[in-house]
Structure formats: C-alpha cells, structure tokens
Amino acid sequence: MAADHNGAVRAPGFQLHRPGGDPPRGRGPAEPDADAELLADDAMVDLSLDLAGVDVETTLARLDAELIGLAPVKLRVREIAALLLIDRARAKFGLEAARPTLHMSFTGPPGTGKTTVALRMAGLLHTLGYIRKPKVHTVTRDDLVGQFIGHTAPKTREALARAAGGVLFVDEAYYLFRPENERDYGQEVIEILLQEMETQRSSLVVIFAGYPDRMQRFFSANPGLSSRVAHHLRFEDYSQAELLAIAEVMVAHEHFRFDEDARLAFGEYVARRMGEPRFANARSVRNGVERCRLRQAKRLVDARRPLSRADLTTLSAADVYGSSVFADDTEQQDGPKDRATA
Numbered sequence: 001m002a003a004d005h006n007g008a009v010r011a012p013g014f015q016l017h018r019p020g021g022d023p024p025r026g027r028g029p030a031e032p033d034a035d036a037e038l039l040a041d042d043a044m045v046d047l048s049l050d051l052a053g054v055d056v057e058t059t060l061a062r063l064d065a066e067l068i069g070l071a072p073v074k075l076r077v078r079e080i081a082a083l084l085l086i087d088r089a090r091a092k093f094g095l096e097a098a099r100p101t102l103h104m105s106f107t108g109p110p111g112t113g114k115t116t117v118a119l120r121m122a123g124l125l126h127t128l129g130y131i132r133k134p135k136v137h138t139v140t141r142d143d144l145v146g147q148f149i150g151h152t153a154p155k156t157r158e159a160l161a162r163a164a165g166g167v168l169f170v171d172e173a174y175y176l177f178r179p180e181n182e183r184d185y186g187q188e189v190i191e192i193l194l195q196e197m198e199t200q201r202s203s204l205v206v207i208f209a210g211y212p213d214r215m216q217r218f219f220s221a222n223p224g225l226s227s228r229v230a231h232h233l234r235f236e237d238y239s240q241a242e243l244l245a246i247a248e249v250m251v252a253h254e255h256f257r258f259d260e261d262a263r264l265a266f267g268e269y270v271a272r273r274m275g276e277p278r279f280a281n282a283r284s285v286r287n288g289v290e291r292c293r294l295r296q297a298k299r300l301v302d303a304r305r306p307l308s309r310a311d312l313t314t315l316s317a318a319d320v321y322g323s324s325v326f327a328d329d330t331e332q333q334d335g336p337k338d339r340a341t342a
C-alpha cells in the first residue's frame with residue numbers, strides 16, 4: 001500500500017533536479033532519474049540540458065575565479081564533476097554501474113585551501129545528487145576517540161550520524177593512528193570508518209586531510225583505508241605571487257584595497273613571512289591582512305579628522321610596515337617608514 005501511495009504522489013517531472021531540494025524518496029541520490037522513463041537506445045542526451053550540470057558549471061567557474069592557483073586541484077574537481085555528470089546521463093539510458101567511490105584525501109601544508117575546497121566539493125557533490133546535503137562535518141581525533149574503554153565507538157558513531165548525507169572531513173587524520181600505543185582507541189575509529197566507507201548506506205563522503213608525509217605513512221600503515229580512498233588531491237605551498245594575489249582577493253572581498261605602496265609592502269611582508277617557522281600559507285596571509293586592518297583603524301582614529309570613503313577603504317604601506325616581521329630590521333625605523341610616507 002505504501003508503495004502505491006508513493007507512486008501516486010510522484011507526479012511526472014518530480015525527478016527534475018532541484019538544488020537544495022529533497023532527493024527522490026526511496027532511492028539513492030546517485031540515481032536521480034531512476035524512476036523517469038528511460039531513453040531509447042538511439043536517443044541523444046544533451047548534457048547542457050541537465051540542470052545540475054548548469055549549476056555545476058557555475059560552481060566550477062566560481063572555484064576558478066575565487067581561489068587563486070590550485071590548478072591540479074581544480075582539474076581534479078572538474079574530473080569528478082564530469083564523472084558524476086556522465087553517470088547521470090548514463091542513468092537516463094538505464095545503464096547501471098556501481099556508484100562511484102568518492103572518498104578522498106587532501107594532503108598539503110597548512111593554509112593551502114584544504115578546508116575551503118572541501119566546502120566547495122560538498123556543494124558540488126550535492127548539486128550532482130551524490131550527497132543529500134551540502135554540509136561538511138569536520139572532526140579531529142578528539143571528536144572520535146574516547147578516553148575510556150567503550151567510549152570510542154559511540155563517539156565515532158555520533159560523528160558519522162552528524163555527517164550522514166554529507167561530507168565527514170577528518171582533519172589531521174594520522175593522529176588516529178598511534179602505533180606506539182598498542183591499546184590505542186584510534187584503531188577502533190579506523191575500523192568503524194572503514195566499515196562505514198564500505199557500506200555507503202548513509203551516502204557519506206569521507207575526506208582525510210593532513211600533511212603529505214604523515215598522511216603517506218598513515219595510509220601505508222592502513223592499506224584498507226587507503227584502498228577505499230579513490231581520489232588523492234595534493235595541495236602545494238603557494239608561491240609568493242599567489243599569496244599576494246590571495247591577499248588581494250581577501251582585501252577586495254572585505255571592501256578594502258591596498259594602495260600602490262601598500263601592495264609592494266605586502267609583497268615584502270609575504271616574502272619575510274614565508275621564511276618564518278610557523279608560516280601557514282594563505283592562513284598567515286589572512287592573519288596579516290587582519291592586522292593591517294587593525295593598524296589602519298588605529299591610524300585613522302589617531303588622525304582625528306573627518307574620514308572619506310577612500311580613507312576607510314585604503315590600506316597604506318604604513319599599515320603593512322607596522323608588522324613585527326619588519327621589527328628586527330634595524331633600518332626599519334627610517335627605511336620602510338620613509339617609503340610609507342613618500
């Protein structure tokens with residue numbers, strides 16, 4: 001009876017893709033058209049008429065425009081999108097195939113865009129009907145591993161339940177694996193994750209993220225996990241030019257701009273920061289920009305005069321050279337500050 005009822009409710013056209021809408025009831029999100037009439041063997045399918053495809057093109061264009069560099073990552077994202085788009089087209093002919101495995105690993109130094117790309121990826125996979133919600137649930141070891149015996153499995157299951165239908169992003173995944181502790185509960189987490197990744201009941205995508213060398217060791221020590229990860233995306237350190245371009249994107253996004261001298265100064269700032277021990281790529285750039293804003297604000301308040309729109313939006317060289325990365329430079333007192341006022 002329930003089946004009849006469902007059948008009656010499903011009006012023609014129900015299977016049309018609706019971004020953000022519920023998936024068709026009773027079937028996996030990977031087969032959006034499974035209920036629609038199949039195309040004849042000699043029919044033609046026009047990818048540009050797949051509404052999801054149109055949304056995907058928009059998402060990919062934004063990814064290209066808003067994220068600097070990352071060419072190999074962007075290419076891989078495009079390939080994954082193409083794979084799912086073709087999967088949808090094949091489903092229209094009733095061509096059955098296993099749901100593609102999309103568990104991934106994102107390896108790269110800190111601040112290279114792993115979390116950012118995971119969010120975009122979730123949006124994309126949702127648009128293509130692969131996951132039910134465009135959400136990323138981020139966890140680290142402490143969210144999964146319990147302190148006492150019997151606590152780990154419930155914690156891990158809770159995290160999986162939260163991530164269900166979306167992306168589970170396991171940051172610094174290698175902390176789950178501590179071979180030096182023979183009774184470490186991290187191993188239990190790995191086993192539960194592995195089961196979940198194999199069954200795919202909850203249309204969950206797992207992304208493991210972390211530093212390349214440690215991830216390499218983590219996967220070598222856990223070949224079962226490694227073999228369930230279909231896509232390895234490598235994030236590289238950004239070049240100085242890329243970091244400067246990233247700074248400009250961030251600054252523009254907040255309705256600020258570097259003036260000519262400030263741009264040069266920030267390039268110098270980036271070059272110095274890159275050589276420091278805890279440098280974290282785009283994250284350090286973001287922090288640097290924040291501190292420029294702080295110094296700009298102080299400068300404007302101290303000026304005690306009416307402020308124009310240009311005053312409020314312009315970051316000057318002085319706002320950059322106030323940074324402590326220039327502090328151990330003995331010439332700084334006269335050098336860069338002179339330039340700042342020039």
Ligand SMILES: Nc1ncnc2c1ncn2[C@@H]1O[C@H](COP(=O)(O)OP(=O)(O)O)[C@@H](O)[C@H]1O
Nearest residue numbers: 066067068110111112113114115116246282283
């Ligand atoms: N290619 C990029 N273009 C623009 N902004 C970026 C880029 N990569 C990272 N960012 C920004 O840098 C910050 C750190 O990135 P994040 O994704 O958290 O790095 P990770 O997860 O690799 O440590 C975020 O604010 C993000 O928006």
Ligand SMILES: [Mg+2]
Nearest residue numbers: 114115116171
């Ligand atoms: Mg991150």
